[in-house]
Amino acid sequence: MWATPGKLRAKGIIGMNRRNIRYIGRYNDRSLYPLVDDKLKTKLLAKRHGITTPDLIGTITNQFSVKHVAEMVSGQPGFVVKPAKGSGGKGILVVEHQDAEGYIKPSGHRLHREDLERHVSNILSGLYSLGGSPDVALVESLIAFDDSLSEYTYEGVPDIRVIVFKGYPVMAMMRLSTAASDGKANLHQGAVGVGLDIATGTAVRGVQFDRPRVDHPDTGHDLVSLKVPDWEVLLKLAASCYEMTGLGYLGTDMVLDRRHGPMLLELNARPGLAIQMANGEGLRSRLDLIERQSENGDVDARVAFARHHFARRGELQEAMAS
Amino acid sequence: MSRVPFYLLVGVLLLTGIAVTIYRHVAFEVPWAPGEQRQVWEVEAQVNFIADGGPAKVSLALPSNQQGFRVLTENTASSGFGLSFLDDEEGRRAQWATRDAKGSQQLYYSVQLLVAPEAAPPDIEPPSPAPDISWERPYDTAAEGAISRAYRQSADAFTFARELVRAFSGDRQDENARLLLTQFDRPSLLVRLLNQADIAAREINGLMLEDGRRRQTLTTWIQVFNEEGDWVIINPTNGEQGRPDNLLLWGAGDQAVLEVQGGSDSQVTFSMLQHNEPASVAVRNQLADDTLLNFSIHSLPLEEQSLFKTILLIPIGALVVVLLRVLVGIKTSGTFMPVLIALAFIQTSLFTGLVGFLLVVAVGLVIRSYLSYLNLLLVARVSAVIITVIAIISLFSVVAYRMGLNAGLTITFFPMIILSWTIERMSILWEEEGSKEVLIQGGGSLLTAILAYLAMNNPWIRHITFNFLGVQLILMAFILLLGNYTGYRLLELRRFKPITED
Numbered sequence: 001m002w003a004t005p006g007k008l009r010a011k012g013i014i015g016m017n018r019r020n021i022r023y024i025g026r027y028n029d030r031s032l033y034p035l036v037d038d039k040l041k042t043k044l045l046a047k048r049h050g051i052t053t054p055d056l057i058g059t060i061t062n063q064f065s066v067k068h069v070a071e072m073v074s075g076q077p078g079f080v081v082k083p084a085k086g087s088g089g090k091g092i093l094v095v096e097h098q099d100a101e102g103y104i105k106p107s108g109h110r111l112h113r114e115d116l117e118r119h120v121s122n123i124l125s126g127l128y129s130l131g132g133s134p135d136v137a138l139v140e141s142l143i144a145f146d147d148s149l150s151e152y153t154y155e156g157v158p159d160i161r162v163i164v165f166k167g168y169p170v171m172a173m174m175r176l177s178t179a180a181s182d183g184k185a186n187l188h189q190g191a192v193g194v195g196l197d198i199a200t201g202t203a204v205r206g207v208q209f210d211r212p213r214v215d216h217p218d219t220g221h222d223l224v225s226l227k228v229p230d231w232e233v234l235l236k237l238a239a240s241c242y243e244m245t246g247l248g249y250l251g252t253d254m255v256l257d258r259r260h261g262p263m264l265l266e267l268n269a270r271p272g273l274a275i276q277m278a279n280g281e282g283l284r285s286r287l288d289l290i291e292r293q294s295e296n297g298d299v300d301a302r303v304a305f306a307r308h309h310f311a312r313r314g315e316l317q318e319a320m321a322s
Numbered sequence: 323m324s325r326v327p328f329y330l331l332v333g334v335l336l337l338t339g340i341a342v343t344i345y346r347h348v349a350f351e352v353p354w355a356p357g358e359q360r361q362v363w364e365v366e367a368q369v370n371f372i373a374d375g376g377p378a379k380v381s382l383a384l385p386s387n388q389q390g391f392r393v394l395t396e397n398t399a400s401s402g403f404g405l406s407f408l409d410d411e412e413g414r415r416a417q418w419a420t421r422d423a424k425g426s427q428q429l430y431y432s433v434q435l436l437v438a439p440e441a442a443p444p445d446i447e448p449p450s451p452a453p454d455i456s457w458e459r460p461y462d463t464a465a466e467g468a469i470s471r472a473y474r475q476s477a478d479a480f481t482f483a484r485e486l487v488r489a490f491s492g493d494r495q496d497e498n499a500r501l502l503l504t505q506f507d508r509p510s511l512l513v514r515l516l517n518q519a520d521i522a523a524r525e526i527n528g529l530m531l532e533d534g535r536r537r538q539t540l541t542t543w544i545q546v547f548n549e550e551g552d553w554v555i556i557n558p559t560n561g562e563q564g565r566p567d568n569l570l571l572w573g574a575g576d577q578a579v580l581e582v583q584g585g586s587d588s589q590v591t592f593s594m595l596q597h598n599e600p601a602s603v604a605v606r607n608q609l610a611d612d613t614l615l616n617f618s619i620h621s622l623p624l625e626e627q628s629l630f631k632t633i634l635l636i637p638i639g640a641l642v643v644v645l646l647r648v649l650v651g652i653k654t655s656g657t658f659m660p661v662l663i664a665l666a667f668i669q670t671s672l673f674t675g676l677v678g679f680l681l682v683v684a685v686g687l688v689i690r691s692y693l694s695y696l697n698l699l700l701v702a703r704v705s706a707v708i709i710t711v712i713a714i715i716s717l718f719s720v721v722a723y724r725m726g727l728n729a730g731l732t733i734t735f736f737p738m739i740i741l742s743w744t745i746e747r748m749s750i751l752w753e754e755e756g757s758k759e760v761l762i763q764g765g766g767s768l769l770t771a772i773l774a775y776l777a778m779n780n781p782w783i784r785h786i787t788f789n790f791l792g793v794q795l796i797l798m799a800f801i802l803l804l805g806n807y808t809g810y811r812l813l814e815l816r817r818f819k820p821i822t823e824d
Contacts, residue, residue: 002815
């Protein structure tokens with residue numbers, strides 16, 4: 001039931017208090033938070049730094065323009081409506097395709113034009129934003145996620161979280177939505193977390209509800225064969241977010257698009273600690289190693305450093321081998 | 323980034339807090355525990371005189387803080403007389419005056435005295451040396467005889483005084499003593515002899531405190547000074563040195579205890595009563611004698627004091643919240659909402675408070691779930707919830723009162739705005755995260771509130787926070803230290819347990 005603090009320390013696990021004081025408090029300047037808390041700002045900033053993000057179809061900033069949303073999305077095969085200041089995936093509406101009668105969600109549920117307009121109106125009035133402050137709605141084109149990953153997910157888009165510390169990618173995991181998580185990629189709601197080897201992008205460990213897992217609960221597919229394509233590109237994308245935002249302790253969420261490759265979805269200045277569970281390893285030793293580096297180097301050098309030092313053979317492969 | 327200034331600040335806060343706290347305990351005898359009893363004497367002086375029918379003025383010496391006793395409160399009763407308190411080097415006096423008094427008059431003065439064995443004796447100036455003392459024959463030779471005999475058998479001022487008094491008491495009286503006593507009153511004779519031997523001394527008045535005695539009079543004692551300015555009290559009848567524990571000095575110096583102008587047959591009698599009071603009451607009654615070091619809430623008017631009694635408890639509640647969140651990792655809905663709920667529990671008592679809180683929140687959640695269908699703007703929605711909460715509270719109060727449950731009325735002590743926000747937050751949580759998260763956060767909030775209540779309602783903690791302001795600094799230091807804690811939370815030991823199992 002309970003672990004001793006000594007055991008956790010031996011594993012290098014970082015607790016909330018340490019994360020808040022030693023990393024977020026020390027390396028994340030509060031004045032930079034708006035850059036990541038507002039998805040529109042993040043997107044514009046990424047564009048300036050040449051970082052790929054899902055295509056922006058348009059923004060809706062006032063109730064008067066709500067009527068134009070149907071016009072805006074006409075001709076798009078699929079699209080996503082999201083609040084700029086939402087958190088935890090709240091208020092995100094995914095439309096897979098549309099026809100003359102309306103819009104169809106991934107679950108097959110059909111929406112009418114009024115439903116879409118009401119959703120946008122709710123976003124603008126701050127229903128999904130922190131503290132209920134007025135917000136802006138973003139309309140993005142739908143990500144066509146890589147076919148190689150479709151066996152590992154149920155309904156939702158699998159995303160990849162990389163913790164970037166002082167510009168170095170230190171730990172990564174993939175979050176696979178499940179029936180239990182209702183298509184959402186939140187681990188505490190029942191999504192499967194898969195720890196990824198920083199060197200190769202292959203799976204090292206899988207967890208659901210904090211318990212080890214070797215296959216996807218809905219598709220039944222083995223997690224051991226999971227390997228993220230374009231891994232190096234993805235790591236460089238994540239690492240370059242350090243220069244882009246100036247935040248020292250950063251959670252980057254990325255998706256893989258069939259045509260455009262890795263894309264930045266959003267950034268998080270207070271990334272959670274569940275990634276340690278998915279990797280079966282604490283962040284401490286990796287963060288300590290980075291803190292000891294005096295020189296930072298460019299993105300390529302940092303990614304090479306991380307791939308060299310944080311390489312790991314996963315327990316899934318070991319389980320297969322034996 | 324150096325942490326030295328931080329630890330310096332914590333150290334200074336801690337040391338200052340402890341020093342101020344200990345100072346208040348030592349210097350003002352504020353006890354550590356609220357249950358301690360302190361002995362308190364209630365002494366009443368009754369002044370009687372026959373007024374001549376014109377203006378009358380009465381001046382009565384009063385006791386002041388002294389070795390063994392501390393003055394708590396004073397009261398007077400004197401119809402038709404104006405009263406003023408005088409305080410000069412000679413001591414404190416009460417002065418009554420009236421334009422027109424006739425016949426028998428009674429004036430009352432009563433004082434409450436705290437028995438304080440540690441109270442230091444005040445510094446007293448020795449009386450100025452008496453002018454040359456001359457005796458008539460044959461008393462001069464008798465006096466010289468007594469002095470020279472006592473001088474031979476003593477070493478310093480105090481032993482001399484003791485020997486001298488002994489020579490005039492009991493069986494050891496010789497002819498000289500007997501001769502002198504026929505002519506002089508014993509205490510004034512002794513003082514006169516001491517002064518003649520160049521020893522500063524004077525008569526003082528004291529009251530022997532005995533529980534339940536009435537119509538007592540003051541007794542006369544001799545105060546003897548040595549060259550260093552130290553003094554002792556000597557019993558003029560038997561020569562015993564030292565102050566009996568139950569001797570209360572009344573007035574100071576040589577002034578008469580009672581002076582009456584415009585009256586005759588004046589006398590003052592005393593009655594006294596001893597009782598025990600909780601120490602906290604005794605402390606409260608201490609006359610505010612505020613300096614910067616004795617910075618105390620007791621100098622405020624009573625109404626503000628009771629307000630501060632609550633305010634000073636809030637840091638305790640905050641400490642509980644910090645402990646539970648930083649060390650345990652309990653999730654609460656709204657960081658300090660549990661403290662405010664705990665404050666309400668103090669007014670309502672725990673059980674009534676819990677029942678009331680659960681009723682209001684449960685009914686509020688049901689109504690709030692209807693409001694969410696109406697699709698309102700946030701501020702309007704929360705305002706609607708506030709009105710709902712007020713309606714629920716009014717309804718419960720009336721129903722409880724009709725049913726004869728007076729405890730139900732205390733529900734009004736709940737902070738309504740805070741309750742409304744709690745309902746709003748819980749409702750959003752329910753929609754977004756499901757009922758499980760509501761139970762976790764709601765349960766966490768209630769648990770925190772109950773623990774904060776138990777801490778804030780503890781008589782010992784209440785006593786300490788109210789009487790020792792230095793404790794606030796110590797709390798501050800602890801909270802700063804906790805804000806610097808980077809270790810694991812208790813619940814994280816369970817959360818991360820699976821990692822350690824491989």
